[in-house]
Amino acid sequence: MGDLRHAIFAGGFSAIASSRADRWLRPFAQGCGLILTFHHVRPDAPGGGAHAVAQGQFRPNRSLEVTPAFLEATLEALAHAGFECVSMDEVPERLDASRRGRPFAVITFDDGYRDNVEHAWPILRRRNVPWTLYVVPRFADGRGVLWWIDLERAIAGADSVVFRVGEDVLSLQTATPAQKAAAFAGVARRLRAAGGKELRGFVMSLAEREGRDPAATSRELCADWEDIAALARDPLVTIGAHSMSHPVLSRETAETVLEELGESRRVIAGRLRRPVRHLAYPHGDREAVGVREHVLARAAGFTTAVTTRPGHLWPAHRAHCHALPRLSMNGRHQTDAALRALLSGVPFLAGDLAQRLHAATVAGG
Incomplete structure (x- = not known):
């Protein structure tokens, strides 16, 4: 079922690109901004990559990793499409409906993997691109x-x-x-x-x-506090929280969720001696995160909180900064067609339109 779903996605991306729908529907589909989600950024292992996926080899977490070349291609595509890369700190203001200008993009990474330091950071620093790393303290401790x-x-x-x-x-x-x-x-x-x-x-x-x-895997794959402190000294880098231990929040009590979120914010701020304003929900889909979690994220002191629900950003999101959508840069779809479709907003046109109509209805009473 998973392979079939990804085949359908790939076919949809190709159809959008071949029909040029990403161009003629862009004025209706593209929001005022978007937030991109990455996890691993690392070169393909020998025998890996698209060939391995095409041959049906067992790589269930393949969607969580892209190559450095695809990160470069993503940044090129954003520039070509006219997006301005900004930090998470700028998002609330950028969502203000009174602003007009270029669409914006935010580059984010979840979990805090060491390959973000080794492979993503040099690319982003060379291109002078702001980005956010959402950290799980237990992973950084080597105890997750x-x-x-x-x-x-x-x-x-x-x-x-x-x-x-x-x-x-x-x-x-x-x-x-x-x-x-x-x-x-x-x-x-x-x-x-x-x-x-x-x-x-x-x-x-x-x-x-x-x-x-x-906990051996977290020590093997995740950046430690020394790595994270080095990142935090870079003015282009924003360090956010990703909960203390990466649970499925909807399966926990409200008290546990508030502790997971609030403690992660306090621990990271204490380690880095700077405020932590932004949150990425672990497992941020609709089954894992809902209104309760949005309210608790606000109560924990975060300015923004991002989900993994797909979609572009619209001015109406200014009133929902603790439920922001993101676009996942999926390792199974490292193609120009996928990039063009995602950045155009066409795959999300129906859903985004429904959300905007709902927001307008609520605002109008």
């Missing part, structure tokens, strides 16, 4: 768990697996790429629906079975 990575690795190296999720024991065949993909999708879906206790239990049992520290 990246269960989606651990799950992929456990399935990749086995012909069959047995996982415990809560009270359930899942015995799955994983000999072929298709079986591996199905197993990953099923277990990931269960883990996203689980509470924090069940998720921690899964991670601990997996690590115990493999004889390793459950």
